Amino acid sequence: MKRSIITISCLVLFFISGFAFADTALKYNVNGSSTWVPYYIPDSPESPGILGELVPLLLAKANINNEKHNFPPRRTNYALDNGLLDFDFVSPSWFPNNDLGELFVQSSAIIAIEEYIITLASNAKDWQHNDNLKGQEIGTVGGYLYHNDSEFTRVDFTSEKDLIKALYKDRVKAAISGDLPALYWAKKLNCPVTLAALHSKGHLVMRLRKEHVALLPSINAAIAELQSNGTIDRIIDKYTQQAIFEHTK
Incomplete structure (x- = not known):
């Protein structure tokens, strides 16, 4: 990433x-x-x-x-x-x-830095492992690198802020984000998200x-x-x- x-x-x-x-x-x-x-x-x-x-x-x-x-x-x-x-x-x-x-x-x-699969709380049970990414459309940020993006279909957005919005608009079921950017924008937008599986550390x-x-x-x-x-x-x-x-x- x-x-x-x-x-x-x-x-x-x-x-x-x-x-x-x-x-x-x-x-x-x-x-x-x-x-x-x-x-x-x-x-x-x-x-x-x-x-x-x-x-x-x-x-x-x-x-x-x-x-x-x-x-x-x-x-x-x-x-x-x-x-x-x-x-x-x-x-x-x-x-x-x-x-x-x-x-x-x-x-x-x-x-130190960590990134997670992020999703809404109602979907969190479906994203508890990195294997859940395989073959799925996953929210990503254009221009970012993801170590396993050959395993899923990237749906690029312009920022982590837009990833949060996309989850709430049901454009994707899950996205990949650093923990702090995700938590920052979830609070700023008043749109809570769940940090599901750890994607990289x-x-x-x-x-x-x-x-x-x-x-x-x-x-x-x-x-x-x-x-x-x-x-x-x-x-x-x-x-x-x-x-x-x-x-x-």
């Missing part, structure tokens, strides 16, 4: 005696994730979402300058595959056999084109520092505590 959360294009990077110098800004795309609340929240500069806050901090710690750009998700995916952009944030669990492909390397784990990583592998040590060091000083946990808690409380109370 692809959440092209932040995709970055390296313009100029010089490596001399093991030190990285970023003399020009690195471009990253935010629009590809503009529907993935609460990881990215558009038009909300004070609360831009988990990754909206974390990525600038991560790049600063790694001593990487950056520029924000807005491309549609499908253009972003093409640009990444063809070397026009250089990395994004994904979970290996979204890929068959956790394989990101021969063009890429990955950073250390950044954030893993961690977000930076997926980096292999030709820029020399950047990984500084990126991983920045991730480790933001984890050890509690920054990542504080940002996650800011956006997730209420959603989790509303689901479990």
Whole structure:
């Protein structure tokens, strides 16, 4: 399941005696994730979402300058595959056999992430196993990657918000969504949903084109520092505590 959360294009990077110098800004795309609340929240500069806050901090710690750009998700995916952009944030669990492909390397784990089959409570008993997806029409988000989407028929919508609406309009009986986006939009729309079978579980990583592998040590060091000083946990808690409380109370 692809959440092209932040995709970055390296313009100029010089490596001399093991030190990285970023003399020009690195471009990253935010629009590809503009529907993935609460990881990215558009038009909300004070609360831009988990990754909206974390990525600038991560790049600063790694001593990487950056520029924000807005491309549609499908253009972003093409640009990444063809070397026009250089990395994004994904979970290996979204890929068959956790394989990101021969063009890429990955950073250390950044954030734990889960996705579920979501449905209405009245249908939950029919979606307690991933095998229930086989041969069915399943709500998905266009441009996202799903590790087993060859087993079912994708019915693409533009966002997790629209997946919730589609369930209530009976356009699909089930969909696949991250837990936090599903809970956020269910509460926002006052349309409760059930998290049925766990579809995938893993961690977000930076997926980096292999030709820029020399950047990984500084990126991983920045991730480790933001984890050890509690920054990542504080940002996650800011956006997730209420959603989790509303689901479990």
